[in-house]
Amino acid sequence: MQAFKQLNGLVAPLDRANVDTDAIIPKQFLKSIKRAGFGPNVFDEWRYLDHGEPGMDNSKRPLNPDFVLNQARYQGASVLLTRENFGCGSSREHAPWALEDFGFKVVIASSFADIFFNNCFKNGMLPIVLSAEIVESLFQEVEKEIGYQLCVNLAAQTVTTPSGSKYSFEVDSVRKHNLLNGLDDIGLTMQHQDKINAFELKHQQTQPWLFN
Amino acid sequence: MVAKTLYDKLFDSHVVHEENGTALIYIDRHLVHEVTSPQAFEGLRLANRKVWRVNSILAVPDHNVPTTNRSTGVAGIADPISRLQVQTLDENCAEHGVTEFKMNDLRQGIVHVIGPEQGATLPGMTVVCGDSHTSTHGAFGALAHGIGTSEVEHVMATQCLVQKKSKTLQVLVDGQLGNGVTAKDIALAIIGKIGTAGGNGCAIEFAGSAIRALSMEGRMTLCNMAIEAGARAGIVAVDDTTINYVKGRPFSPKTEQWDAAVAYWKTLHSDEGAKFDTVVTLNAEDIQPQVTWGTSPEMVVGVDGKVPSLDLAKNEVQRSDWERAYAYMGLTPNTPIDEINIDKVFIGSCTNSRIEDLRAAAAVAKGKYIAPNVKLALVVPGSGLVKAQAELEGLDKIFTDAGFEWREPGCSMCLAMNADRLEPGERCASTSNRNFEGRQGHGGRTHLVSPEMAAAAAVAGHFVDVRTF
Numbered sequence: 001m002q003a004f005k006q007l008n009g010l011v012a013p014l015d016r017a018n019v020d021t022d023a024i025i026p027k028q029f030l031k032s033i034k035r036a037g038f039g040p041n042v043f044d045e046w047r048y049l050d051h052g053e054p055g056m057d058n059s060k061r062p063l064n065p066d067f068v069l070n071q072a073r074y075q076g077a078s079v080l081l082t083r084e085n086f087g088c089g090s091s092r093e094h095a096p097w098a099l100e101d102f103g104f105k106v107v108i109a110s111s112f113a114d115i116f117f118n119n120c121f122k123n124g125m126l127p128i129v130l131s132a133e134i135v136e137s138l139f140q141e142v143e144k145e146i147g148y149q150l151c152v153n154l155a156a157q158t159v160t161t162p163s164g165s166k167y168s169f170e171v172d173s174v175r176k177h178n179l180l181n182g183l184d185d186i187g188l189t190m191q192h193q194d195k196i197n198a199f200e201l202k203h204q205q206t207q208p209w210l211f212n
Numbered sequence: 213m214v215a216k217t218l219y220d221k222l223f224d225s226h227v228v229h230e231e232n233g234t235a236l237i238y239i240d241r242h243l244v245h246e247v248t249s250p251q252a253f254e255g256l257r258l259a260n261r262k263v264w265r266v267n268s269i270l271a272v273p274d275h276n277v278p279t280t281n282r283s284t285g286v287a288g289i290a291d292p293i294s295r296l297q298v299q300t301l302d303e304n305c306a307e308h309g310v311t312e313f314k315m316n317d318l319r320q321g322i323v324h325v326i327g328p329e330q331g332a333t334l335p336g337m338t339v340v341c342g343d344s345h346t347s348t349h350g351a352f353g354a355l356a357h358g359i360g361t362s363e364v365e366h367v368m369a370t371q372c373l374v375q376k377k378s379k380t381l382q383v384l385v386d387g388q389l390g391n392g393v394t395a396k397d398i399a400l401a402i403i404g405k406i407g408t409a410g411g412n413g414c415a416i417e418f419a420g421s422a423i424r425a426l427s428m429e430g431r432m433t434l435c436n437m438a439i440e441a442g443a444r445a446g447i448v449a450v451d452d453t454t455i456n457y458v459k460g461r462p463f464s465p466k467t468e469q470w471d472a473a474v475a476y477w478k479t480l481h482s483d484e485g486a487k488f489d490t491v492v493t494l495n496a497e498d499i500q501p502q503v504t505w506g507t508s509p510e511m512v513v514g515v516d517g518k519v520p521s522l523d524l525a526k527n528e529v530q531r532s533d534w535e536r537a538y539a540y541m542g543l544t545p546n547t548p549i550d551e552i553n554i555d556k557v558f559i560g561s562c563t564n565s566r567i568e569d570l571r572a573a574a575a576v577a578k579g580k581y582i583a584p585n586v587k588l589a590l591v592v593p594g595s596g597l598v599k600a601q602a603e604l605e606g607l608d609k610i611f612t613d614a615g616f617e618w619r620e621p622g623c624s625m626c627l628a629m630n631a632d633r634l635e636p637g638e639r640c641a642s643t644s645n646r647n648f649e650g651r652q653g654h655g656g657r658t659h660l661v662s663p664e665m666a667a668a669a670a671v672a673g674h675f676v677d678v679r680t681f
Contacts, residue, residue: 016536017529018408018508022648027629031276031293033250033300035361051636051654054293083529085409088442089646090627091344092248093360114412114444115344115358122362172376174234185362186261189370192229192236196372199228199238200265209465209473210240210337211267 002124003182007105007152009078012069013142019082020089021116025098028053038094039101043069069102073146079106081138086127087116096123106152108159110135121175122185126154128169154180215483217380218447219415222355222480226338228372236372240337241349243323244271244310244364246301247629248342252365253304263308264371270332271305271312273298274322275629279592279619286315294630321595321621324348324562328432329595331461335450335477340367345562345645347438351431352458353450353480355415358439381414381443382488385422387496392679394572395430396564396643396662398422398494399437400502404512406492411443414489417482418448422496428457429568436563440509440645449481503549503675504647504660506537511647513549515665515677521545540649541657542637549675552659555638557582557589557616557670558652559663561626564643565594567601569663573643574607576667576678582615583673589616590632592624616670628653641669 029041031054040058045051047069049062063070069077080099086109087095096119099107105125110132120127130138141161142148151160154176159167178185189196204211216224226237249271256263263269276294286302289295298315305312313319319326324345327333333349339356340346342364349356359373367373383402403410416438418431426434431448438446448454455474458464465473500514511534513520519538522545525531538544543552559565559573570593582589591611593599599621602608608618625632626644634640634656643666644651647658661669668678 015532017533020508020646020648022627022646022651026650026654027627030247030629031291031297033254033297035251035254045650045654085412085442088408089344089439089648091342091346091358091360093251093342093362096360111409111412113409113442115360119360119362122360172234173232174374185374186259186366186369189236189366189372189374192372193370195229196236196238196264196370200371203238207336207473207476209334209469212463212466 001122001182001184004105004124004126004179005154007078008149009106009152010074010076011079011081011142011148011150012074012077013139014068014080014082015139017083018085018088021087021092021095022089024087024095025092030092030094035097036101038098039103042098042102043067076103078103079108079150079152080104081135081142082107082109083135084110084132086112088113091115093119093122096120096125100125108135108138121179124179124182126152126179128152128159130159130167130169134167215485217482217486217488218353218417218449218480219355219378219380222336222338223377233376235375237338237375239340239367239371239373240268241327241332241339242269242367243327243339243341243346244269245275245323245341245343246273246297247275248361249304249364250297250300251361252368255365256368261369263310263368266309268371269310270327270330271301271310272320272323272326273301273315275623275627277315277622278630279622279624279632282316282620290631318596318600321598322562322565322623324436325565325594325598328352328428329461329597331458331464334458334464335454335480340373344439345436347444347446348432348436348562350435350438350445350447351428352454353447353477355445355447357444378415378445379413379489381411381416381490381492383416383418384420384491384493385418385496386420387422388425389422389496389499390679392664393499393501394662394664395426395433397499397502399434400504400509400512400660401494401499403437403441403509404502405494406441408440408508408510409442411438411441414443415445415447416441416443418446423448424451427568428453429566432566433563437645450477501662501665501678503665505541505543505549506534507540507647507649509645509647509660511537515549515675517549519543519545519547550677551674553585553639553674554641554669555585555587556634556640557586557666558625558640558642558644559590559666560592560594560624561644562594563645564663565592565598567598569643570598570602570607573663573667574610576664576681577614577616577671578610580614580671582670585673586670589670590619590625591616592619593621595621625652627651641666641675
């Protein structure tokens with residue numbers, strides 16, 4: 001996994017609550033058996049005026065000029081600013097894959113759905129929870145200033161605005177360590193192979209029906 | 213001894229290792245389908261890793277499978293990308309020796325229907341699947357939740373999941389449900405009360421006399437929708453209803469293990485006095501048949517209600533959410549729910565496609581005919597075995613005589629990954645679980661209801677109170 005340490009990134013505001021993973025990457029694109037290439041279809045139904053299907057040349061499709069990610073000022077954004085309960089619904093990891101493939105490394109919201117939040121960390125992305133008040137003030141600042149960037153420092157657990165306001169965020173220490181160092185979860189778990197074996201043996205003795 | 217919640221018992225009994233508040237928990241059952249597993253198998257292959265315990269996995273194709281004629285097998289799946297995904301599952305399972313119920317196996321069906329049906333879901337288990345509706349299996353007093361594909365790979369490779377303990381939310385529903393009010397209505401009423409983020413970070417335990425009175429099918433419907441309330445896991449304590457359901461199924465404990473298993477399962481309930489982080493209570497008598505009006509399961513009202521007006525929104529963010537939902541759904545505030553006409557009906561999905569659901573819908577449809585404005589009414593059984601049972605009881609005949617189409621099992625129009633879908637602007641009464649924009653097809657408008665309510669809407673051509681139908 002790619003490590004995440006620090007980012008100075010252009011911010012794109014997606015002013016909606018309860019954005020579900022069906023909206024982030026619609027079901028027709030889930031037929032792919034690959035991990036990459038979902039970026040052109042992130043938010044497909046909102047981003048394009050026509051109906052997208054896998055295999056289409058997305059560069060030739062009509063863009064929805066009203067959708068925020070299509071606006072010139074947000075091209076190249078790597079920080080997505082959004083509202084509460086982002087990533088609800090389906091567990092599809094294609095959602096963080098699509099956001100990451102598009103270029104987002106950080107998502108800031110006042111809350112996230114659990115599975116999406118967890119999936120981000122498996123893909124070198126950092127979901128950050130800030131209070132609804134701070135999120136609201138960030139929305140106002142982004143709107144006012146073209147080229148608005150945020151500086152995200154994972155080690156220090158801070159988000160810094162262009163005017164120097166600094167907001168702290170919480171992150172689980174294990175997740176933080178793994179993300180900072182780009183560590184692969186499976187490799188780490190395999191270090192406990194003996195414990196897994198021992199647990200499994202005991203478990204099988206007490207509940208043999210689980211192993212039928 | 214400290215009184216423990218059921219969630220704590222299930223979690224604690226599976227901890228392999230714990231460090232800094234993060235645990236490795238052992239996974240007993242891993243259910244796999246074609247959409248979220250190919251990248252996980254590929255990851256194992258690239259890292260030259262093996263599956264840790266092959267017999268913990270049960271695989272089935274369900275999302276992409278056609279619900280029409282399957283006589284030509286996988287090769288007959290019209291969409292080449294869907295076909296490749298199903299073929300890839302077949303190949304991966306063959307390569308690793310994983311048990312798979314293939315598309316034309318009688319036991320094939322929606323992963324969350326077949327697990328319990330086969331006894332592959334048992335009380336006390338930890339169950340995972342790369343699918344958010346894995347919460348369904350919590351109905352058996354199991355700790356079950358959806359995971360992402362990276363975690364699917366992790367569980368395949370290590371038999372463990374990296375987990376932090378969730379908070380606990382007890383939803384207490386006491387009293388007796390009225391006639392025509394179902395587990396689906398309880399689920400929607402709960403979501404209407406606590407919101408789609410109400411259970412974020414929590415495992416929900418459903419308890420109270422109304423829950424105890426539910427069949428296993430009803431409990432599965434309820435736990436299935438826990439994720440729509442934001443909770444990864446929903447749980448119901450084990451009782452005789454659970455044990456009677458499990459008995460005699462193909463993967464259930466054999467005779468010589470049965471008594472020991474039952475003795476353990478009977479401990480799977482929250483202890484007297486166990487503390488939950490939050491408790492929410494509902495009175496079963498107050499719950500009406502529910503109909504969603506918007507684009508989130510929390511946008512729900514009783515069938516005798518109206519599309520709410522903006523002055524009822526709790527804040528600015530919700531106001532703009534509702535405004536978008538009115539526009540997408542083609543509805544105006546204050547429209548009575550029973551004046552909303554529908555174009556299609558979908559009875560199926562991991563929420564409501566079990567035999568009891570089909571019986572309930574058939575009882576409403578019997579001797580009637582779908583309304584002229586209903587272009588298509590689909591009944592998609594949850595599994596080949598549910599379909600066979602329904603046919604044995606003559607339910608297929610009741611449905612087809614009433615103008616419904618009787619299909620092959622799969623996820624179908626719940627998420628429209630196969631050919632079953634809504635066209636732009638079409639309005640559907642659906643027994644599925646999500647009414648998100650585009651969920652059942654680009655531009656489609658979904659209203660979530662119970663099987664009884666869906667059948668009644670099919671006949672009336674608009675939503676109607678099944679209690680007075």
